[in-house]
Amino acid sequence: MKIVLIGYMASGKSTIGKQLAKKLYLPFIDLDAYIVEKEKMEISTIFKEKGEIYFRLIEHKYLKEIVASETKFVLSLGGGTPCYADNMKFLNETDVISIYLKASIGLIVERLKKEKSKRPLVANLNDEEMAEFIAKHLFERSYFYAQATHSIAIDTKKINEIVAEIRILAH
Numbered sequence: 053m054k055i056v057l058i059g060y061m062a063s064g065k066s067t068i069g070k071q072l073a074k075k076l077y078l079p080f081i082d083l084d085a086y087i088v089e090k091e092k093m094e095i096s097t098i099f100k101e102k103g104e105i106y107f108r109l110i111e112h113k114y115l116k117e118i119v120a121s122e123t124k125f126v127l128s129l130g131g132g133t134p135c136y137a138d139n140m141k142f143l144n145e146t147d148v149i150s151i152y153l154k155a156s157i158g159l160i161v162e163r164l165k166k167e168k169s170k171r172p173l174v175a176n177l178n179d180e181e182m183a184e185f186i187a188k189h190l191f192e193r194s195y196f197y198a199q200a201t202h203s204i205a206i207d208t209k210k211i212n213e214i215v216a217e218i219r220i221l222a223h
């Protein structure tokens with residue numbers, strides 16, 4: 053079974069992915085962590101020193117590498133992965149099941165206010181700018197996120213409830 057979790061920054065992809073993988077006895081891979089390991093550089097440093105275009109290029113390369121080389125996994129993508137390099141089209145042509153963890157703008161804003169330093173796209177925005185940026189950005193990205201095999205609204209659910217829901221959908 054190959055399960056890919058997609059969703060905006062701070063929608064819980066990594067936290068939920070880890071729990072889900074544990075329950076299903078599958079290996080867990082976090083695409084950002086995989087990139088950091090392969091490139092030997094933090095994501096924010098890659099953005100700063102090599103630029104976003106380079107990041108999107110290697111993000112695509114490593115996504116393909118993981119999907120081709122592993123037979124089963126739970127994989128959490130970065131928030132932007134589905135929106136570049138035809139990555140959703142690529143995923144939808146494979147046997148991967150993708151799940152969109154759909155969070156509201158309000159929830160994302162609240163979470164990102166507390167943990168924006170590691171996220172180069174929002175690190176320099178103040179709280180007010182962030183709310184505006186996220187509303188617009190999420191709207192643009194929804195087109196790609198909507199191409200997932202399944203969507204789950206996560207705002208009012210606990211982690212174990214979301215994990216249970218994904219297990220039912222992925223069967």
Ligand code: S3P
Nearest residue numbers: 060061062084130131132171172
């Ligand atoms: C990004 C999200 C990040 C990381 C990079 C770009 C984005 O991943 O890949 O900072 O474009 O939304 P998380 O969603 O895990 O924060």
